Amino acid sequence: MLSCPLCQNSSCSIFYQDKKRSFYSCPRCCLIFADGRSQLPPQALKQRFSQPSPAKKQQQLANFVLPLLDQLHQLTASQLHGLNYGRILDAASQQIITEQGHLLEQYDPFIAPNHQVLRHSYDFICCYRVFEHFRNPQREWALLCRLLKTGGWLAISTRMLSDNADFGKWHYKNNLAHVAFFHAKTFSYLAENSGFTLLFAADDFILMQKTSESGINPAL
Template sequence: MVYVPTQFHIDPHAEKTVYDLHDNSDTNGYRKFLNRTAVPILDRLTPNSIGLDFGCGPNPVLAKIFTEHGHRMAVYDKFYATSAAPLLQKYDFITMTEVIEHIAKPIPVLETLFSCLNDDGILAVMTKRLTNQSAFKTWHYKNDPTHITFYSEKTFQWISAIYDLKIEIIDQDVVFLSKVSRI
């Protein structure tokens, strides 16, 4: 994992200002982007599953996609859906699309999310992965001032080993971390 030192983090007001500039409207292009995470999850879900869209933003399109497929959804976002109540529930799946790279202290957040997963639950993480440290200096993804942690496949393998999770590399930007049933 590569991270930005704390002294270079922008303040929360500036961070939200950057997020307010994002266009996350319910369009075919944005849905296509989100479906890179949604479709592989939908393929694994049983009917009427319950999910959490963690870091949903001001317009929770991903939650809407799952609802349209018959699943119940809760949402949480530190700026746009701030009630902590969803973080006290249990879920069959949790999504973090383009979220984890914004989190300064990811381990406590991940531990909270893992505690919210039912057995066999899936945490789906979408983030651009660092594939080559030598290319980091020219990598566009690091230039967003709100991106402060960067993950490689090895990072996710380490997380899965430490927390006894099954890891699935879905594609270049999507990783599933799943709890294993303890029967």
């Protein structure tokens, strides 16, 4: 048995095994995670992610961030200060955001490891296809909670686990850089234990709002 890297439950059991990796499931937060011993070494990750994403992926990221910002702006009717965590938006999209009067900081551990931006607090944080890469999701979650203002939004895009799908045939888990797989129930668990309201969790999109200053539940 292994401990869950998100909620620290110590009774996680083997869920699935293939030729390359073992996956464990947590009965408390419903996270499925790859055994740490099978994870890619840091040097391999650096090599893989040190180059800017291909144009198609850049566009997918822009298609996530720009409409999200429009919607949040409609809700608040004010200029927003946000953080794009984990990936970097292309220059043209950044320009659009600046022209709209918003300010979007960016952090990418490989391309833009700017720790300065992790010392502020934000009206919103967006994470496009980032959560599945979290080797230490508890630490990452604590950081995101800390960086978000009360009332702020957290928008996440990740492929979620489905109760009906066949995990063995799920191509998403074959990418060795993907080490954490979230269920909608995992986000419910996080919301309940961290002072968030879960507004939406379906079709790879999760939207949460930080509703209290309670921050992290020590048990998490």
